[in-house]
Amino acid sequence: MDIINIRRSVRKYQDKAIEKEKIELILRAAMQAPSARNQQAWRFLVCTQKNKNFELSEATPNMKFLKNAPLVIVFLTSLCDLTVPNMYCQDLSASVENAMLEAASLKIGSCWCGTYPNKERMENVRNIFSLDDNLEPFAVVGFGYPLEDDAFKFIDRYDENKIINVGEE
């Protein structure tokens, strides 16, 4: 799948809004992710408000690049919907990856800022968006049309030394 190969972290964005229908496609991809016993205990905060994204960029060191992001999606765990509580990190991560791949297929770059389980980062995000106690910030992802031409350049990460084969007896 070409898209899996060309997706990379993209932190520099054009000053251009993401079309509403493309935001919907990204959210649809996010919600198609697998989840433990199909719990789907997620919410998606979609922020196109520049002053909020600027606040995020100031709040934590790993989010500085968000100051120019035309779109930020905060992936949230909905704690009251959990039926398999010890597996939500997997569910939400698969959801983030789906969203980023969908974005790449639309020529939109993205970059994942890990939030959970870092308490300080989680608290910063909670405060900026005045989140309910039920919603736990899992990750903050910036999206935008890339500023640089090589944003989707393939970098080969394959390393056969990382494979352990257990073949036929």
Place this chain on the structure above:
Amino acid sequence: MDIINIRRSVRKYQDKAIEKEKIELILRAAMQAPSARNQQAWRFLVCTQKNKNFELSEATPNMKFLKNAPLVIVFLTSLCDLTVPNMYCQDLSASVENAMLEAASLKIGSCWCGTYPNKERMENVRNIFSLDDNLEPFAVVGFGYPLEDDAFKFIDRYDENKIINVGEE
């Protein structure tokens, strides 16, 4: 992206081996996943040995369907390679999702069995494959050509009530 929409958990497989070149494509996709500070602290145990997959299926309740899986990949965290230890669940999950999407693009079904952080499941997998202490079983994923015709049927999981919009001020 069509592939994101049609990927579903597939637990019933044809008795047909997965071609070596397709296994490599799945592993390549797994290694293209994003990881925190690009740590790539992962290993992939590739098992086509039927008696081992049968052992796995007996070991834990959520892995029963693996008894007929022609291919199992155990996603492993390589603990000694961690540079951002609190984010490896995200990295490995993105890797699993990439592998499952790549498989779907090759008409190969798959199903993710959560292992980490369940200590009993992790210990079972460790014992079956006599894993080094450095390698921690993160997830066990079964792969195979689907037995059923509707294995890639689109089920719409989109729910607009799960979206919180923070628009322009």
